[in-house]
Each structure stands twice: as structure tokens, then as C-alpha cells.
Amino acid sequence: VRPLALLICCVAAPLFSAAAQQAPPHDSIRGAVRVVNVKARTLEVTAGVGMALRVFRLQVPAGVPVATRGGGATLTLRDLRPGDVVRVSYGARPGGYVAYTIERVGRMDAGLGSTP
Amino acid sequence: MRGATWCLVLAVAVAAACRRPEPGDPLRGLSGAERARFDSGRVVFDSTFTPEIGLGPLFNADGCGECHEDPVSGGTGDEVERHAAVFHPGGPGRACDELAAQGGPVFQDSVTPALRAALGIDNEAVPPEVTAIAARTIPDVFGFGLLEAVPDSAILAYADPADRNGDGISGRPNRFFDGRLGRFGRKALVPALREFNDGAFQIEQGITNPSVPDEGTVTGRPLPAGTDPAADPELSARGLELTDAFVRLLAPPAPQRQSREAKQGRDVFTRVGCTGCHVPALRTGDSPIRALRQKEVAAYTDLLLHDMGPELADICFGLATPSEFRTEPLMGVRLMTRFLHDGRASTLPQAIELHAGEGARARDLFRALPPAEQAALVAFLKTL
Numbered sequence: 394v395r396p397l398a399l400l401i402c403c404v405a406a407p408l409f410s411a412a413a414q415q416a417p418p419h420d421s422i423r424g425a426v427r428v429v430n431v432k433a434r435t436l437e438v439t440a441g442v443g444m445a446l447r448v449f450r451l452q453v454p455a456g457v458p459v460a461t462r463g464g465g466a467t468l469t470l471r472d473l474r475p476g477d478v479v480r481v482s483y484g485a486r487p488g489g490y491v492a493y494t495i496e497r498v499g500r501m502d503a504g505l506g507s508t509p
Numbered sequence: 510m511r512g513a514t515w516c517l518v519l520a521v522a523v524a525a526a527c528r529r530p531e532p533g534d535p536l537r538g539l540s541g542a543e544r545a546r547f548d549s550g551r552v553v554f555d556s557t558f559t560p561e562i563g564l565g566p567l568f569n570a571d572g573c574g575e576c577h578e579d580p581v582s583g584g585t586g587d588e589v590e591r592h593a594a595v596f597h598p599g600g601p602g603r604a605c606d607e608l609a610a611q612g613g614p615v616f617q618d619s620v621t622p623a624l625r626a627a628l629g630i631d632n633e634a635v636p637p638e639v640t641a642i643a644a645r646t647i648p649d650v651f652g653f654g655l656l657e658a659v660p661d662s663a664i665l666a667y668a669d670p671a672d673r674n675g676d677g678i679s680g681r682p683n684r685f686f687d688g689r690l691g692r693f694g695r696k697a698l699v700p701a702l703r704e705f706n707d708g709a710f711q712i713e714q715g716i717t718n719p720s721v722p723d724e725g726t727v728t729g730r731p732l733p734a735g736t737d738p739a740a741d742p743e744l745s746a747r748g749l750e751l752t753d754a755f756v757r758l759l760a761p762p763a764p765q766r767q768s769r770e771a772k773q774g775r776d777v778f779t780r781v782g783c784t785g786c787h788v789p790a791l792r793t794g795d796s797p798i799r800a801l802r803q804k805e806v807a808a809y810t811d812l813l814l815h816d817m818g819p820e821l822a823d824i825c826f827g828l829a830t831p832s833e834f835r836t837e838p839l840m841g842v843r844l845m846t847r848f849l850h851d852g853r854a855s856t857l858p859q860a861i862e863l864h865a866g867e868g869a870r871a872r873d874l875f876r877a878l879p880p881a882e883q884a885a886l887v888a889f890l891k892t893l
Contacts, residue, residue, distance in 0.1 A: 443708020509688035
């Protein structure tokens with residue numbers, strides 16, 4: 394039992410003590426539109442990793458480009474619908490996240506079609 | 510004498526090569542480096558976490574192996590989780606609210622002493638607005654690397670959402686929030702095994718990591734100060750990578766030798782239409798890991814959503830309505846002691862009886878079978 398315990402400690406300890414390793418700041422997310430508030434110019438996007446889900450609340454200042462995939466067509470915030478799959482580049486500000494660009498890449502319910 | 514020794518060595522090697530994989534064994538054909546990662550990953554998988562090294566403040570288990578333990582690491586467990594969601598079909602937004610603002614649909618059953626002292630709670634409360642609370646048993650994860658290696662196109666080829674062939678079975682893909690095809694989880698929401706594993710560290714154990722760097726909330730409220738003593742991330746990228754290697758490289762349980770009765774049951778299984786959803790074999794595509802590349806996996810699933818009727822319905826998830834569930838893989842079903850997503854069936858015949866919706870036709874044909882053929886079908890399932 395003792396060698397096994399030693400092996401566990403040797404392999405596992407460095408993994409747990411790597412707390413100093415910081416994740417890079419998020420600067421882009423891809424997820425599904427949850428709520429659009431055109432008046433308040435806010436956008437909520439659902440994203441996540443596996444079953445760990447998060448909602449990103451973003452301010453969308455006037456003039457932030459909203460477009461279809463690859464900038465094919467110019468959209469407005471009003472054109473976005475819940476369930477749209479979007480890619481958002483953003484930055485963190487003292488008041489929260491602020492969107493820089495929004496690209497609508499498809500719909501979550503793409504059916505049998507190609508993955509958005 | 511030397512010849513006899515070599516014969517003995519050869520015989521042992523042949524016997525080892527012919528041995529059927531046991532639950533918990535790695536896939537055959539791993540490189541030395543892959544096998545080393547598998548073994549190291551098992552150590553992380555079997556580790557027990559404490560609050561000092563990251564457990565909690567909310568958690569369901571103090572290690573992967575606490576739940577996935579029977580008969581070995583990576584297997585099933587007797588725990589039952591609470592998942593919840595809000596379903597509002599016909600509303601202005603998406604029909605399903607997976608409670609992402611509260612961290613997702615998984616509500617943890619345990620808290621660390623520090624969180625209990627701060628909030629006076631013993632678990633994470635489910636918010637009052639939910640429309641359903643679901644019980645979820647612990648699946649084994651054997652062979653999941655092979656399931657991930659099945660190309661999307663192979664899964665979508667089985668989909669028939671409008672039931673154009675009129676067999677009463679549709680099969681619908683679920684998709685993650687970024688649009689990728691889902692395949693893991695009882696509702697097939699999660700597209701990738703690595704993401705499932707990385708998310709599980711945070712959701713199930715409260716272990717932050719480079720993929721999920723924050724602890725989330727307590728039913729939407731921030732954690733009280735001082736309740737999470739370990740610095741984030743609480744598990745390194747290397748720890749995630751090794752755990753993923755262990756799970757990804759676990760071999761599926763090898764089907765057992767079939768008796769004459771079981772062979773008859775295999776034919777009955779096909780004849781009554783079980784294979785309409787429980788597709789006997791899927792083929793993997795390309796993979797950087799040779800042991801996962803171009804392999805046939807006897808998964809007995811199509812990895813698609815099927816409507817199972819109102820009696821089994823619980824939560825929505827992604828595109829899955831409350832009554833839609835992913836076809837449960839039957840590989841390794843002989844190792845299970847509870848059946849269906851919530852464990853409500855304690856025998857295989859009970860589980861078959863509880864099939865409804867798209868499974869109703871096969872269930873009715875099963876009911877109409879002579880007892881000997883019913884027994885044969887069950888005998889077949891017990892070889893998987």
C-alpha cells in the first residue's frame with residue numbers, strides 16, 4: 394500500500410499545487426443568444442464547458458459591428474434572436490463585459506444541416 | 510530447456526493477447542506514451558479532493574472515482590443527482606432555460622463546512638421557477654473515447670426527424686449552444702469528451718481548472734468571501750489532460766460469449782425493432798490515436814434524441830424536450846443494476862416495459878413475444 398500511496402502523491406501533488414497557473418482572460422465566446430434587449434443595448438449569451446454553463450452579459454455600444462458569418466451582411470442588434478449562434482469578441486471593463494464585434498454564425502437548431 | 514522457456518513465454522503472450530478486455534482496461538494497441546498517460550490519468554481520476562486543495566464549496570463528490578467506481582474506476586455508481594431546468598414552449602425566447610445563469614442544470618447535494626457555516630445550507634437549492642427536477646444516475650464511461658471518434662456524419666445519417674420512413678422512430682440531433690452536434694450526457698448536449706470531463710470537475714467537485722476557471726454561484730448568488738480557500742485554478746491543465754486520457758482510452762467492456770439462448774435473443778432484439786435506435790455498431794473515423802481510428806464499436810446507440818413519452822419526461826436540455834432522451838448505449842449494460850436515466854427500473858424487462866413514445870412499437874412487440882423469446886432477448890442484453 395505504501396508504494397502506491399507514494400506514487401499517488403508524486404503524480405497528483407504537482408497537479409493540485411499548480412494553482413498559480415492562471416487561465417488566459419476570455420476575449421471571445423461562441424454561444425447561443427439568450428436575451429436581446431435592444432433598448433438597453435445588452436445581449437446575453439449562453440455558453441459553457443460540458444455541463445458547466447455560464448451566461449455572458451454584454452453591453453453592446455452603438456456602432457459595434459453586428460454581421461452574418463464572415464461579415465457577409467450587416468445586421469443590427471434587433472436582428473438577433475434567442476437561439477442564434479453568435480461569436481462575440483469582448484473586453485472586460487469595470488462595469489462588466491463590453492462587446493467589440495458580434496458575428497451571427499447560424500442557429501442552434503441547425504437540424505441535419507452543416508454545423509454553424 | 511531454452512526452447513521450452515520460449516514456448517512458455519509465447520503461450521503467456523498469446524493468452525494475454527486473446528484475453529477479453531475487462532472493465533477498466535485500456536484500449537488495445539496504445540503506444541507506450543498513451544498507456545503512461547492512461548495510467549497517470551487513473552491516479553487523478555481516483556484522487557480524493559479536500560477543500561484545502563479545491564473541493565467545493567459546492568460539490569456532488571470528492572473525486573471522479575467516488576461515483577464512477579463499480580466495478581472499477583470508470584464504472585457506475587449508486588449516487589443519484591438532481592438536475593433541473595425551465596421549459597416554456599411557445600414563449601418568445603428559447604423554449605428551454607438550462608439555468609445557465611445559475612451555473613447549469615446540475616444542483617449540488619453537498620457543501621464544504623465553510624459554506625455551511627456562511628450560509629447555513631447543506632446543498633444548493635433549486636430555484637422555484639423550475640418546471641422539472643430530474644434524477645440522474647451515474648453512467649459508466651467505458652468506451653467513451655470511441656463514441657467521440659464517431660464522425661458527426663455517421664450519427665446524422667441515422668437522423669430522421671420527420672420520420673420519413675414511417676417506422677415510428679425519428680431521431681433528432683441535439684446541439685450545444687455553439688451549434689456543434691452533441692453526443693454526451695443523457696440528453697446528448699455535450700459535443701466533446703474533453704469538455705464533458707473538464708466541466709465535470711467544476712460541476713461535480715467544485716474544482717476550478719483552466720477550462721472552467723470560476724466556481725460559479727450558489728443558485729445564482731456569488732459565493733460568500735472566505736468560503737473557497739484554494740487558489741484558482743484548483744487543477745492544472747496537465748491534470749485535465751491526464752484525466753481526459755484515462756477516460757478517453759478506457760476500453761468498452763467486451764461482449765461476453767453468447768449462449769444459444771443469447772444468440773436467439775440477438776435475433777429477437779433486431780426483429781422487434783430495438784435496433785431502430787440501439788444501433789448495434791458505429792464506426793469511428795480518423796483519430797490521432799491509433800486505438801481509436803477506424804474501429805467498430807458495439808455501442809448499441811445512435812447517439813440521437815428520441816421521444817420516450819410523457820411518463821419518462823423530465824427536464825429539457827438544449828434542443829431536447831422533456832420527453833426526449835439520447836439512446837442509451839447498451840455496451841456494458843450487463844454491469845448496470847439500475848436502468849434508464851433516473852434508475853427507476855431495477856431489471857431489464859422493467860426498463861423495456863417503460864419504453865414509450867418512439868419506443869412503444871418495440872415495447873409492444875416485446876410484450877407479445879412468448880416468454881422464452883423475452884428471456885432470450887434479456888439473455889442477449891446480459892452479454893453486452
